[in-house]
Amino acid sequence: MDSLDQTDKRKYISWPVIALMDFVTVIGFDDIIYNFQNQGLAVxxxxxxxxxxxxxxxxMMVGHLGSVFAKEGGGLSSWIRHTSGDKMGYIAAWCYWVVSLPYLVDVANSTVISFAWLIKGRALDDSEMSNWAFALFTAILFVLFIFFQHKFANSLQWLSIIGGGAMFVMTILFVIMTFAYLGEGRPIATQPFHFKNFMPTFDMKxxxxLGLLIFAMNGSEFVAPYVNEMKDGPRDFPKAMYMLAAMTGFLTIFGSFSLGVFFNAHKLPNDLKMNxxxxxFKAMGDKFGMGNFFLYAxxxxxxxxMLAQLAVLVDGGARIFLSDTAKRYLPKQLTKTDKNGLPINGYWLTTFICSVLLFLSSTLPSVNDIFNQLLNLNGIVSPYVTGLLFWAFIKVRVHQEDYPSEYVYIKNRKFAIFVGWWCLIVTLTGATFGILPIDAKFGTSKWTHMLILNIVEPLFMIGLGIILPLIAKWQRKRDGEEA
Structure with a gap:
């Protein structure tokens, strides 16, 4: 629980609360599903x-950087700005924001799918919803959220407490029920269920x-801006990272094992990532004779x-990007706020970029293909930006005399720099190989189509990030300001 300092009566956030807040953004049940389809029990x-x-x-690197820059409120963009300059700070802010947009589209897609399940009680087939109808419903959802965020300020934020808490409980419940199921001596769906099924295969697949695996487990730096709201951030923030690592490990390992109990890992449904x-949860209800109780829960x-994630991502992402650091590089229209202090034009830019990504992907053959391609796009763009975090850590350790820290991850400087480079290389490797489609057969027209989208969509996001500072520079010259 939050603690109250008796001296200045300020309410602080404790490190277990920080860990729980971060957990919601780092790993979810869907992340386990996505990678189970890619790797089976080997995952x-x-x-x-x-x-x-x-x-x-x-x-732990996040913990170290959070300790070094405990008084900074910009997270990754602040770390890059202090280690590599203002221009790199803008680039980091832009990249960090723009790579969250494919995930935002993925969340909006999942929201539409969840409502379809709520209405129908089953997965929709392509005859019930065309690609363009799917894209249109997702776009309408964006517009509705812009309206509600604009009219009711942050009134939707409470959803994150209910939605995030409920998802954590449901995921834990799934693991517990799996072991209860096995404890009754019931059959396992994956047959044969051998030890070799769990062995990793270091092949092209x-x-x-790898990029999607990294994407599933990254994001712990999201709560870095809250370090200065802790009573002793430099000391306690790393504790939150240890707790987060333990929770992430538990759910990914035991959650994936549980899926192998209820699904045949050797023959998975084609739409497993989407549905x-x-x-x-339907399988769990069937196995325990409880019908659709778990499904509807x-x-x-x-x-x-998903609604909670949408509310936080639409608002929080725009706020982070439209920070003071980035304003010099942005057209003035984007830095304006409404009467509630909300960056409304930033919301509309978010909607525009998300709509372009969504409608480009809607040229694929089916709704399932759209979902899979946009999901895998996250495994390309997100790890590339995570690489900036490792670069900041390397810079801090190379010049550690200029960046004192109460918490030091790996006291030996040379070894710390080596570990930083190791994580950077792994991340860039996963992101680069992620450009190759995994949900289509090599050589088919669908594989080529997905490959083109995996290249064109990131280039579109990069191009927009280049154009906006040029517009801002032109505006400053026009207004006689410093160029």
Whole structure:
């Protein structure tokens, strides 16, 4: 719980609360589903390996950077600005914001799907919703959220408490019910269920899915701006990162194992990424003779969770990007706020970019293909930006005399720099191989189509990030300000 300082009566956020807040943004039940379809039961060993060789170092680096820049409120963009200058700070802010937009589209898509399940009680087929109808419903959802955020300020933020808490409970419940199921001696869906099923396979499929694995486990820096709201941030923030790593490890490893109990890992549904969470809770209800109880409990939870994510991402993302650091590089129209202090034009820019991504992907053959391609786009763009975090850590350790820290991750400077470079190389490798489509057969027209989108869509986002500062520079010259 939050604590109250007796001297200045200020309310602080405790480190367990920070860990729980971060957990909601880092890992969810869907993240486990996505990678289970890519790797099957082998993903269990992938999670273990990544947890030790990547996630724990990554989250401890976040703890170190959070300790160094405990008084800064901009998170990654502040870290880059202080280590590499204002221009790099803008680039980091732009990249960090823009790469969240494919995820925002993914969340909006999932929200539409959750309502479809709520109404129909089953997965929709392509005859019930065309690609363009799917895109249109998602776009309408964006517009509605812009309206509500504008009219009611932050009134939707309470959804994050209910939705996030409920999702955590449902995911834990799934793991507990799995072991209860096994405790009754019931059959496992994956047959044969051998130890070798869990062994990792370091092939092209592993490399092309590595980016999505990293995407599933990154994001711990989202709560970095809250370090200065802790009573002793430099000391306690790293504790939150340890707790987060433990929670992430538990859910990814045991959650993936649980999926192998209820699904045949050797023959998975083609639409598992889009509908797998619902199939999982329906299967659990069927196995325990409880009908659709677990299914509808999850549908409601998923809808609330996705609405909460939408509210936070639309508002929070725009606020982070439109910070003081970035204003010099942005057209004046984007920096204006409404009477509630909300960056309304930033909301509309968000909607525009998301709509372009969505309608480009809607040229794919089916709704399932749209969902999978936009999901995998996250495994390309998000890890590239995570690489900036490792770069900031490397810079801090190279010049550690200029960046004192109460918490030091790896006291030996040379080894710390080596670990920073290791994480950076792993991240860039996963992002680069992620450009190759994993949900289509190599050589088919669909594979080529997805490959083109995986290249064109990131280039569109980069291009827009270049154009906006040029417009801002032209405006300053026009108004006689410093260029």
């Amino acid at each position: 269990v060993s992938d999670w273990v390996m990544l947890l030790v060789l990547f996630v724990i170092p990554y989250e 592993f490399l092309t899915s 797998g969470s619902y199939y999982a 999850f549908i409601v939870t998923q809808a609330l969770y």
